[in-house]
Amino acid sequence: MTETMLFLVLGFGAGAIYGILALGLVLKYRAAGVVDFAHGAVAMMCAFQFVSLRDDGDFTFPWPVLPHTLHISDTGVPLPTSIAWTLIFSALLGALLYYVVYRPLQRSTPLTKVCASVGVMLYLQATAVLNYGTSGRSTAPVLPSSTITIAGVPIPTDRLWLSALVVLLALVLAYVYRRTLFGLRTRAGAESDVGSAVMGLSSTRIAMQNWILATVLAGVSGILLSPISNLDPTSYTLFIVPALCVALLAGFRSFIGTALAGLALGMAQSQIVHILSSHQNLPQQGISEGIPFLVILVIMTWRGRSLIPRGELADPDYPKVGRPSAPFKTALLTLIAGSVVLMLLHGSLKAAFMTSIIWTCLALSLVVLTGFVGQVSLAQLSFAGFSGFIVARVSADLGINFPLSLLIASVAAVPLGLLIGLPALRVRGVNLAIVTLAAGSALDVLLFNNAKFSGGDSGLTVPTPTFMGFNLGIASGPDYPRTIFGVLILAIVIGVGVVVARLRNSSTGRMLLAVRSNERAAAASGINVPRAKLLAFGISSFIAGLGGVLLAYQQGSVSASSFGVFQSLGLLAIAYVAGIGRISGAVVAGLLLSGAGLMVSAFDKYLGLGIYQAVIAGIALTLTAIQNPNGIATPIPSGKSPANALERWGHWLVGRGGHTAVAGESQPVTSRQDAA
Template sequence: MAQFLNFAFLGLSLGAIYSVLASSLVGIYAATGIINFAQGAIGLYSVYLVATLRTDGTLVLPIGSLSLGSDDNPTSMELAIVLGVVSAVVWALLAHVLVFRPLRHAPVLAQVVASVGLMLFLQALVQLRFDTENLFAQSILPDDTVEIGGAVVNVSDLILAGVAIAIALLMWAYFRLTTFGVATRAGSEDELAARLTGYSPDRLAAIVWAITGAATGLIVVLASFTLGLTVTSYTFYVIPALAVALVGRLTSFGIACTAGLVLGVFQSVIQWLATKSWWPEWAQSGLGDALPFVIVVIALFLLGGRIPSRGSLGEVRMPAVRIPRIRIVPAAAIIAVVVVAIVLTEGTWRYGVVTSVILSLIALSLVLLTGYLGQISLASMAFAGAAGFALSKLTTNWNVPFPFDMLFSALIATGLGILVGVPALRIRGAQLAVVTLAAALAIQNFVFNNPAITKFEGNLIEDPSIFGIDLGVRDGTNLVTLRFALMVLVVVAIATLVVLRFMGGSTGRAFLAVRSNERAAASVGINVAATKLLGFALSAFLAGIGGCLIGYSRGQLSAGSFTVMIGLTLLAMTYVGGITSFAGAVIAGIIGPLGIGYVFLNQTLSLGEYYELIAAGSLLLMAITNPVGVAGAISEIYEKLRPARRRPPSEPEAPGAAQTTQAGAHV
């Protein structure tokens, strides 16, 4: 019993972070109606800023730095904490003023991708500006212990839990007992009424952003010594925080705080149970990380219909979608250009071309599901990874020949996609984004990083061959063979043409109808539930084919090939390219991770280390200024430049595809 209590109390420090982040998410949602996926990343900068100040007295700024001490005389702990909290407040206010205020009347998709872009931007900035490999957090809280029920408990863990509870109480008091807080709550229900009474919703929201930024910065700085410094951990603490915030319907600070502490304790207890001899081997790694996904799904299924939406002014415009038509000459020209690029390149450059071709297929899965059907998914790379690891099993253990191994693996990804898509039958918009991101993180930690599930024979993948022709990726020192590159092009071309045919036919029109208005679609005989699941199935199948091709190109897989961050970066590039068009998928493939654009940035300009920062910055800029992406902007310019007399009648769009009210917006 004492050992159980030891681990339970150890979970309070992690639970305190969940609680404060969840309380912050509740406050921001009440003030703006936005679910901020970047809340953990806001605190990330504070953690490393304080660690650097306490190491050598350097105040690291986004550009440049100031010396406030030295190795022998670092910044005092009190000043370092204050500067860390202030930095979180500054980042929170910048997020409000530069990112989310311009998007207050934007579609949910733009708000979600901007939030994800901010998360990617802050994480990339921290990795560039700080020595993340060698920095260590120093102790701030007392290192004393007390005995409770026979268990030795760290006083620091109790203090962190107390701070989390105090912050939740202060936020509750602000929203319930202060004039500004009550006005913020009123504005969330009727923005026009708040304006007529003389309150500015923007200024009220700025106050909340500052409060939540300070709370986030304070708790992560205090807990950093206990939890250590890891870039991705602080970034993704927002997922369990979102889970417990949703348990409180994004309205209750008390429930969010309590659920956060309980979740932290429960995860710690699971770690203790995993050390027992009777605990199953498959559950010894990543099970605690899968809990937030389960909590999110259950909470949204039970409460999704009762989570309040924010009242606002005006209407929301969604990016228009044109029904694609397959034209022989342009299609042949694109394929010819890729063939020439493959033939004329070699080594790293050819590898970049092949990777771009593969990424364009995965990006097309996002265009299909998010741009066409209106279901926001952040789990595309999880589907790709599931197929990739299945391919390893099929080729090395069961000797399934090509291309059946790839098809069976993609079908496994399809089943996973349908499973993840089931919550879409009940929820949509930002809430669905929470589910899919939680699912992606759970799959990464519980499946891809679980030795009991994925570590079979080193995750090797046999080279494909057909009719006795070796299609393997390597031949001696040749990094990418011509045969393999052409095989990838053929597979991607076939899959793309089939999907475009779907998108241009009755299936695509059903997708657009569901995207525009689910009730209207149902009224004309469209099975909305079946259409949504079909969209998730097709998207996962495409991503699965892409994952298999990535597996073939590697020859041996690791979890690092399909991380959540890579998936989010690809989503960013797809949005930059144009989330509603095939051309956007092509652009995303070109500029995607390890694609030909990355190779050019790295090899020619020597700017590879800035890739993630550039990608995230481009996403933020595009989400705010041009939601139709590069492809949409080029199309609009082309239409304006064409002589009016030569313009054919515009192709039809689904009713409401370009414009809909916020209440009916699914993207």
């Protein structure tokens, strides 16, 4: 009993931080209608600012390359002054981000807002890596850290202070937003932008004020977390997952409910750690970290549209979807051109081109899911990683070789994609982004970092693909990278592109677009919306799984570091920048891939821009979301193609009738007899 109470109290620390972060998320959503996925990264930047001031005496500006450090003291800044300067920094950062990024997105789609916030997150994380490094930092306690004994249980006082602080903040916010004129105006703006404008209120000014307050709360959480958790750019950024879980438990409405939900989640995680430590026969890794995903999955499946609706000033426009013309001719020309490029390139640039080909396949999975159906997925690399580990297991444990192992591993991602896509039957947009982000994080800790599944830090070896005695692998002795492997993956990815093109040109593709445009109108026209969504998730997860297998063949091994949740965020970023509604956008995304794509590798080799790739990607994603949601890829001329087996399967699965209302076109839906 004593240990149980101690672990419950220890959970107050993490729970209070979750609660404070979630209070900021609730504020931002209620005021501006944005679920800010960069909120954890903002807290991380504020925490680094605090530690840098307190320990090093340096004030650091949130940009790289240019002079960004102002040295104040050789002995560090006193604690009260460090806290004050950090909170001022938080307020200014919040005002800057709202004015530059989120204010222009007031009339944008949830997808655009999600992508913009992901761009901000990538930028802040990359900037923190450049300015502060990747090694963890810590600082002295901020709150009193003595120990008191209650009923024979030693209780750390800092945990009690943290829990009291989050409850106090929640009570103050609840009073302000219920009893003051400022709170009344904020609620009016949240209910209807049009209504607040009619009343003479500036919803933009109100939203900015709330955004600044929410960012200050993120700064408070960063200050309080820095002494009790190792400070590094990755772990702090991922605190957004439990914070989103807490905000969802409170319905993005109640401040007091948010604080209590945060404390409850922290205590639950701490108690599970206690239980697992007492039962060594149970799985010891990832269980407590996976709780937020399970909670989010249950909430989204049970409550459906849990976020409060807000009034908008205009109907949003989704990114436009291209219509491929002559896909077979284009595929043949692409195969010839790609093969020539593979023969002309050598060394690292040839390997980078192969990487671009594979990531084009992964980007195509987002074209189907996000471009065609408007479903935001932040877990595509999780599907890819699952298939990558499966192909290693199938080859090593069952002795199944290429190409059957490739097919089995790719299909294995489909049930996982359908499982994660189940909440999409009731939600879409930002709600679904929350689910998939939590799912990707849960798969990281439960599967990819589980040594029994992934082989631990060393990972798993993937056998070289061979067919009829011919070595099709990327390496053969000193010969690396081999052109034959590049031609193999090029042919496979081009085949995927043809399938996606024919899907887009079919009436099944028009049905998917109808679901993206207006789910109610699509259902009224006879389309089975749930089946359409699951169809898209199934196809998308298969394509992502195929890309993961090809990536495993290229690397020769698979490990958790290759398929983390941040890789999924980077994939969404570059696919959105390139043009998430077009096959040509997927090609551009593959070439622009940060870290290993052909164009970026060439810029790094000849211009030395390698260390700034993630910063550039974050800025490019944010600017694209604001200025050109359609992406940089050139639109593809419209064309027609005959029905095929995929179309007939989609017709049978989805069901049809009447006419589809698709943004930008009005297409009659043919009969079942015509499909046959």
